[in-house]
Amino acid sequence: MMEEETLNDKNTTSSSDSDSESYDADAMELELQTLATELSTNPANYDAHVQYISGLRKQGELDKLRVAREAMKELFPLTPAMWHQWANDEISLVSSSAYEDAVSTIESLYERGVSDYLSVSLWCDYLNFIQKYDSSVRELAPTGILKARDLFERALIACGLHVAEGSKLWEAYISFEKAILNSMDETDLEAREKQVQRVGSIYHRHLSIPHQDMKSTLLTYKAWESEQGNTLDANSSSTDGLSSHVASAYQKALDMLTARADFERKILTSDVPDTERFQSFMAYLKFEQSSGDPARVKSLYERAITEFPISGDLWIDYTSYLNKTLKTDKTLRDIFNRATRNCPWVGELWVRFMLYLERSHGSEKDLSDVFERSLQCTFSTIDEYVDIFLTRVDGLRRRILFAKELDDGLDIFLIRNTFQRACDYLSPQLKNTSSLLQIHSYWARLESNVGKDIAAARGVWESLLKNSGSMLEAWQGYISMETEMGHINEARALYKRCYSKRFHGTGSEDICNSWIRFEREFGTLEDFEHALHKVSPRLQELQLFRLQQESKNVTSSTVEKDDPAKKVKGEKRKSSSDAAAAAANEESPAKKQKVKANDKTSVKVENTRDPAPEKLQYTDQCTAFVSNLNLKANSEDLRSFFSDVGGVGAIRILLDKFTKKSRGLAYVDFCDDTHLEAAVAKNKQMLLGKKLSIARSDPKGKRKGPKTSTAQTQDGKVELKGRNTFAVPRALGQPPKQAASSSGAGEEKPKSNKELRELLLNKTSKPV
Template identity: 55%
Template sequence: MEQVEKSPISKREDTEMGESDVDENPKSIGKSSSDSESSDSEDEAEQNGQLLTLESELSTNPSNYDAHVQYIKLLRRRGEIEKLREARENMNALFPLSPSMWVEWAKDEASLSNDSDSEAVEKLYERGISEYLSIPLWSEYLNYVQEHDPQVRECSADGISKARNLFERAVTAAALHIAQGSQIWDAYTQFEQAILLTIDQSDIQVKEKQVQRIRSIFHRCLSIPFANLKSTLLAYKAWEVEQGNALCAESDDVDGIEPHVASAYQKAEKMYNARAHLEEQITREDISESERFQNYMSYLEFEKSFGDPARVQILYERAITDFPVSSDLWLDYTRYLDKTLKAGNAVKDVYSRAARNCPWVGELWVRYLLCLESGHASEKEISAVFEKSLQCTFSTLEEYHDLFLTRVDGLRRRMSLAKGDDVLNYSLIRECFQQAADYLSPHMKNNDGLLRLYAYWARLELKLGNDLIAARGVWESLLKTCGSMLEAWKGYIAMEIELGHINEVRAIYKRCYSKRFSGTGSEDICQAWLRFEREFGTLEDLNYAVEKVTPRLEELQLFRLQQESKSFSEATYQREQNLKKTVREKRKSGLSTIDEQSPAKRQKNTSQSPKNLHEEKDTQRQNLAEANVRKEQKGKVEKQVNELLMKDTNPSKTRLYTDQCTAFLSNLSFKAKDEDLHRFFSDVGGVTSIRILYNKFTGQSRGLAYVDFEDDEHLAAAVAKNKQMLLGKSLSIARSNPKQGRKGSIALTAPDGHDFNDLECTNRLSIMLSKLVEEDASNRSGIDESSESKESVEISKGSAHKRVENIQLKGKNTFAVPRNVRPLGWTTNKPRTTEEGDDKPKSNDEFRKMFMKT
């Protein structure tokens, strides 16, 4: 729920009554006493400047509520009647006025008119009571009619009838107002009692009828819960005593009055007692506006639980008078009316007021249009409301989208159901769609909402407009804006398929199969074309589609592989960085844990008892012995690994490829061998070596190869054979472009002549290392089955696996890069050799050369 704050209207109502006396004599507007003439003359220049400033502000920004209020206030002070009327009308055209402003306006006009012109003032009161529920405004209206209408004042039959009708309207609108509604009832009974006094005493029948009328008003009043219900009961009993009935006028009990009246009174009193605490909460002056709003909502939930729509509606009216610009309150109010009252003038009136108070809420306008349609409003009225809604500023484009669709929905329903002369012209729907497209298309590109709008438009062009060319034009217009949106093409194709236009569908596929769509959209449209030709086309059509789609799918597949490889490299690099960071943190935490225990504390802990001291020394000696065993076994394993590595990477079986004059082949048949590539490039010549890449796990060809040539001339001739067929597949040939700074790649050759790439070499060494660790563990298990030996095996395995896991699968093999790591037990007193003194770590190439020395 949005934050609730007091509206400008409420603020205006708070300040207006305090700063300007609405009960002053309106004829004194603009007049000043002799004592204030000097001060007025001094202020006149300042007021003129303020008027010019306010007029300029309102001309540029008519929606400035505060400027309207200040402008009206200044004009009223200066007595400029014509400008004041115009200013009030201009403001009311944009905003509802507060009840106090209506009272002020009506009193000003009443002071300037005669009793014969009271109709104009009454119209002002009517406009005021139609905007908000205000008991003071109703009271002023009733008093004005009784005082200034000649027929009512003279108690003529027409005047009495007019006043009674006005009182009944007031009772219907405000009588259920618990806090102030009794004011209307009191005024009503006083009016009827005044009529009774004018009746001739001899006319007993007329007098008795009037007495019954007054008694009936009292009975109605006593059945409604009010804050001063007991005062009304005392007034009724006193009146009955005047009529000669024996009642105790000073007692607030119900003794002596009619049973049904007493029962209704007791029920009303019980209802008021149940609501008294809620009334107190919404009328308190020491709470914030947000708290008051929440109290209103709680009160409304309480009233709804009793299921009396009249009481709920009067409470909603009280709430919106206090919070006129709370969109949540208006939405809640209108939902309740739609649920309980359905359609009708009362609901339409509430929607009209809601749209005036909160014009920036698109949902209110949408539901306003639906309310008008439910009430069978004319097209002229609905169109006027729709055009007015388009002049408002909404917070999201979706609100404009919903508004346009609601308008189209209504036109479609009325066009489909109307008969005879009431049938609407389809041009209204087309104009509405065009208006929506012109406004929304620049702001909703590649949006599902815009797609729904155009799809709806195209369907109505076919169903209601019977115009296929116009429907195709709608889709073409959408594709100009959202050509990269796959769903737009699919919608267009679906329409043509539904109509059975096979050739048109094929033409659309030819236009869009090569476009790039998001996600797997490009592959999806290619597969959709193939399915379409299988279901609707001939064999020639299918072959043509396959011929067009296959290269596109291969291109997309290669692009996906490149993206996946790139993502894998980035993910591997990130994991390595995280692993290094974790190792550093663990080392730091280990050192800090050792350092945390001070020598004094260690001495304190070890001096607890001689027994504990001996046990701790034994434990330290045992741990030192185990560490020495682990260190010795670790050295043996590393020595054997290094010997095996030197043996397996014999320089005689190692070749260095620089890829400086190399062709890269893709889409190679999995069955292709080196001989096949030699035959393929026999007409080119100059082939020095061929490297087919194999899967490191299965040993099968990956469909990729490198071919080295003697010079660039032979390489250019080989690249010219791009897209030629080899073993039933079209080869993709391009010049190899090794990464900048790459000095070459080592290829380990197996005894059978098979070349291992970097990953395969890593995998091979990893397997050899694991086997070596297992053999070492099994040999030692036969000699010593103690826990120390088992722990040494586990440690050796862990160190071996760590070495394998730290392989960086980028560029050259760097799994055995040396580090200047201080060995366990290292001290500064130990003499350093020349090799240990070299703090600079060796590079990958330097370390590789150590293994490649003959």
């Protein structure tokens, strides 16, 4: 009975294990299907590739595994561990029936693997595989010896300067050459002597390179020399008995190792954060660059890249160094290719790749291929896309105009196609920006100068105006092109099309004044008078609009100060008791953002260009009013301009109501009058090419001035003064009577809307 129960227990356990294995297999199959689906829709998912390959290895799906690895390799460089695993999987399948083909396939895997990253261990695996599986190398046939030596030399070029691990390759090379010596005929003294010299030469090279096992290498070399009959103390670490050049090279390498010991210790420490190790690598690289040995610098960069393969800054630093030292070296092409594969999202690397290919006289096919690959990537800023398109056009232009041997099919049509793709791709994101203007201006210039097609050049400008007609610089660029080419009538026609348009800031006035200057320089008297006839009413209209806007701002500021308890429009009315309670117990969101009245610290207005910033109230008691400001200037430019004055608080750049662009006006708050007076003293100084006008802001109208209208308050009423009070809207109310001046003439009476309209339409009146 006990034996029967035991047998039943075993059967039950076996059945349970079988069910568990079946369940695991089903779960794995489902997971692999899910990963395959994910990769079909999102092939750039690195982690999904890794998991999919791992799952296929567990299931032993070797054919699918090869396909999966090749698919990942097409998109990403593989780590040395991945290549090692791949090669070992293939080695396990080597059979006598397809032996030679299998060896060749695995060799190609190793070749591809050592080209991705610097790896001493992968090179050692590769060399061991060749010596074991390649029959010509294993049997030390002449062809096999040459093949192995070539491979060893390549390995030393790649990793021989590796301070921590490079000795493994040197020792493997020496062992191989010693094996050749031992296989030689004892009677062939001449051949054996040459081989002894070859082994000694490799020892000498190894001793002249700083590495961590230098003393051990010296002892091994002295033992070797003793075996060859030379009298040396093989147990002493001194250089006594060695030839002078070997001893000198060894001592120099030992000093170099001492200088690098601390750097090596820091980059090999594994229990520190990656950021700290990265900084240690950068400090080490700076030291190596100061030593002036490009080979050592390159080797250290490769070590750093292996540790931090997706650091865009490191790749940029690496390629910058190589561009300075190697320039057109053929090895740079492989490095740029690896850089863009590791960090495809860094636009600067693609730009440098294209410039390298042009500098090294790469073919149009190569340049086109790199350009097309770059457009498949996703960059963090739109400027990177612009830079890539312009770099491509730059190269095409230079090769068309200056190349001695022109590639077939390289002409203006290729440039035109590149520009058109740039506009189609970037226009939605670049509308009304200087970058879009730069692209079209460059395009039009090349159509005219390279393509000799003025109609095509005009078509480029017209396409820009269609999408960015409110951009003053677009019209100015178009007019400038026509003027430079001597097409005066065409330029005049453009002025007639745009002088009445509304541009941001002072752009409307600028284009009107530009037309007048144009006719002074190029037009007849009739042309000049016609331009004046068109422009003068427009300038008067613009001046009136500016005055009205300024008057509204003054009135709004005054009313808010006189009636601080004014309710927000649309707010429900409250009883007087409720309002009093609310005023006593609550604080508005706007007031919460303001400093206390007696607090002299500066206040910074954040994000003044937001479409709907939170409304703040300002008293302008210690404020400078800045005009004629460059339209591209921002708050930081102004803060830097007044940095020598100090005490800068809030900065408010006034924006156009419709375009949300700067109007060229700004208010700058200061902490006290001393700093404000110092700021006003900077009046007429230049900022970004414009001479600023700086005056103290006067919200209460205390300053007297004959040229502008001002507003003062008396008993809660608005009082207007100045010769330009005729332009103040009548909605502000009639000003009180003023005392007559010494000449007997009183202040000018504000005109009605009808009188104002007649004044503006009167063509015989003087332009304002």
